[in-house]
Amino acid sequence: MAETLRIGGACGFWGEAPHATAQLLAGGVDVLVYDYLAEITMSLLARAKARDPGAGYAPDFVTDAVTPNLIEIAKSGVKLLSNAGGMNPAACANAVRAAIDAAGLSLRVAVVEGDDLMSRAEEYAGVSEMFSGAAMPQRDKIASMNAYLGALPVVAALRAGANIVITGRCADSALTLAACMWRFDWGPGSYDLLAAGSLAGHLLECGPQATGGNFTDWEAAGDLARIGYPIAEVAEDGSILLTKPQGTTGTVTRASVCEQMLYEIGDPRAYLLPDVICDFSRVVLLQAGPDRVSLTGARGRPPTGQLKVCATYQDGYRGGMVFQMNGRNAGRKARAFAQAGLDRARARLRDMGAPDFTETALEAFGGHPGQGDYQEIAFKAAVRHPDARAVGLFLKELTGTALATPPGLHFFTGAGRPKPTPVVALFSFLIEAADITCRVTLDEDELAFAPGLPSPPRETLEPAPQPPAPETGGEQATVPLEQLAWARSGDKGDSASIGVIARHPDALPRIWAGLSAEVIAQLFEPELRGEVQRYYLPGSHAMNIVMTQVLGGGGIASLRNDPQGKSFAQRLLSLSIAVPASLIHRMEGVAE
Template identity: 50%
Template sequence: MATAGKTIRIGGASGYWGESAMATPQLLEAGVDYLVYDYLAEITMSIMARAYAKDPQGGFAGDFISSVLKPHGPSIAAKGVKLIANAGGVNPISCGAAARAAIKQLGLDLKVAVITGDNLLDQLDAIAAAGPSEMFTGAAFPDKSKIASINAYLGAFPIARALAEGADIVITGRCVDSAVTLGACIHEFGWREKDFDLLASGSLIGHILECGPQATGGNFTDWEEAGDISNIGYPIAEVSADGSFAVTKPEGTGGCVSVGTISEQMLYEIGDPQAYFLPDVICDFSKVTIDQIDQDKVVVSPAKGHGAPDHYKTCLTYADGFRGGTTVSFYGFDAARKAQKFAEHVFARAETVLRGHNLGDYSETSIEIIGADSQFGAFGSDSSPREVVAKIAAKHPDAAALSILLRELTGLGLATPPGLSGFSGARAKPSPVVRLFSYLTPKNEIGIQIDSEGVPIDYAVTLGQAFDPSAIARPAAPAAPDSDAAMVEVPLITLAWARSGDKGNKANIGIIARDPEFLPYIWSALSTTSVAERFAHFVEGGAAAATIEKYYLPGSHAINFLIDAVLGGGGVSSIRNDAQGKGYGQILLAHPVAIPAAWADRLVQGDIE
């Protein structure tokens, strides 16, 4: 296969199950070779597992059929665009059947391949008997009667094989998010299992595309630059055989593609940027460079790869009691104090009722006064807001205890301090707490199969190798800034972009200097200690108990922080207002940074950008 000079265009058309359906027609009109769809997250898998338990034909992302194939199948076929989607959820076979039925109904000639092997729920007894420990916390294996889903995170090579067998549409279950893109690159360019640098580069492309418009101005620090987000453009990667790529978006759409947007997305939800583990390769993004070459177009250099791990990360979800909560608003004088007092009395009344029913105390409670800087802890403003929202929530092993809380919250409405308000509707209901448990499964214990239009193909997994992150050569930290100059403090947002997200119960916060000249000052100001203090109110035990890792990415003039046990369990196991750390970057952007006084005037005048 001759690939020199060859490029392909891949459109990132979905970042989660339930996202807007506007991407597919937009990207088809712009012209692409592939459309990739990422529908899955750990929470999504547990939801799909419950749906499958109720209906053996369910448990997949039906949006892929109803919002992609049925309305746009003719255009997809006419343009020769190939689709890769992890829409299969916990039931890829039914998803494949639904796709084939839709294609037949439309009278199209499109071949569908379905990849299975990730779903390990039918091996629950054997897995429970082996009793693997949680890979991050060391926790014991949960009660197997409460487990909803078990899925290994597969890689990209089975996808490439399905494409080589002539598939126009490839449907998978749980694979790593970036694999839907890497699979296309492997197929088109003939990359092999030991082309680790190329595989890391293709994984980076997938990582940039996997959250759709987050690469084109969504969640961007300089959010006003995104313009008309009602018509935001979805990302397109123009990929070369050497692993380099450009990112752009369809003409005439809103949003923006810049060094800032792509840098933020590169750091989104990663841990160690020099040891980002994926099933096909261990990626090193630390020296990747991102350069603006045109309006709404950047070019990204290739990444480096260390090798492939000898295991698949495997995640199971399990039920662990119930949670419940809601929000109410207060306005007027002393709004925050009124809201706090109201919430405290709601719990006091509910706990009295619990004792009467012999239900025991709530295992965890949460009061957050949104609008009173509750997310900023000790670094919040002392001002007295005149309107706030109180978020009140709790956990308990028994759903009845949450029903009591929600009933008493409503029932205290006539005894409240003045200014209580809220959008009327049905009373909130308890919901299951779904926890995540991650462990490692040796690759040789996973059997992968490809169904290519009814023809079964057993895919042989290439085994990897053990990898020791301590052997990584770490870049030298930025040189200490000049200490003799007169200094002034400015908020970090003046000097940097930030993007944050979750990794289970961990949060990552990526900080990218707007100018390389700023980085030494940012590095010096943002110590692990000062960052711990900013998030002390989110960590059990406070700042002293916080575990924080700090990494340097010299290629993109960036820093990545990984904060452990800071999300109250994360996902739907948390009762926090921000259970996924999406706003944590905004908290850190308020951190003061000392810079030379001479720069302050230049920053105001816009001379340093």
């Protein structure tokens, strides 16, 4: 039987539940990977480091993941790879070493540095944002500037004997890829294998999202409190089998795993990573047993030779509140209340000679119709302004209007009036990989490290595949898309993507035809400012939809109720699609 490497995905974001490490250790793994970082997380860690030079990392890795499990980690020989170092990998490593010493153990800790470019920010003052073309913000507004590193520095640390490797910013999947390259001695030019290792990392990087979390058919996951975290069994030939610890809840099916494969990848034929350009369009997923899914067919090409850099910067302030309204014409009453607060605040700004708000958002969501004209609705009112005092003025006037409101206003709060918060915006750009100097240390000893930087050949891709023409003729039926497909959505900056997987292969041509760019644009017309792109994945009978300029800036920069597009898939699944009645009959009895 071919050797396999069992890698557990123990963390998908800073703040996730702390029990995954113990669960995966009990389930039997060789390596644990932890992804703590998002773009906004970097800005938060940068501010923490500015206040305390010993801070700036994710302390949960030390207190929740490592310290309670150190004896089992040492006993089993499991390797731990984590980007918990954030803005201060060395301080994170020192905290881990202190915990190891306190436990009377001997484990070697390595640190990867070089992603933090704040000291070189002036060098990049003239670059443009890679998506919007905007100019680089002023230096005094920038909170963080980090390049996405690849797998090779982590491989060097593992080859030198590290038990625990702590990095700053790296590609989310790079930790898993590094483990595979170390164990199987994959070279930096074995691009198909690198793509497979990156696919395994992409499946693990969001924790239980591959095992029933955030899944369209979420009922199949059972008791979410006991959901199992993912384990990728990777073979030397790059084949992957995804599973979870026995005795846990959740579900591992072609659908749950494919939702995660499509999550936030953009063009599936050109998923750009520091070490490889991945093509997941022809990946085939097969149910290999209960809670076991095999994946084969990932392909890779040479990397671009460039690295993505994400800077975060302060872009004014925002503030708002969510309140409820009920009764007759609840939506109209809620908007009248919010507009009154906004009008009062604007009048005060004019009296002071201050500029107007740069952006406002009055947004209704939810709603429960009752008997007759009775309704219940939630409503959000929010503003942005360069000056925190102007935002505070709006919040004061909004709450101060509460006695002059239409009837039915109510809300829950335990901390008084909301307060203005800084807007942290994202600025992304590309640099040459050769511009980065990585430093790898193992227990304070610096390791010799010289990553290879291949010159990618010019390649001409074949035309993008297109699905076959849909069936025509016969009796037609109109059904919700959810009856035909699974879907999941996510974000990249101000863009949103929705992966759609056909429940039956024969349904994909109809789904593709029904979800035209025009139909999608119309559905998201209130938000969409950019374009709609569609990509076909013949291997998984799926499509990926990418919408640009649809999230109001995205993340903390957005005033939207859903600034990361997490609910977009649910909106799409509510659309009706016309299909042959014979297809519905073929789909009956097909289960995942």
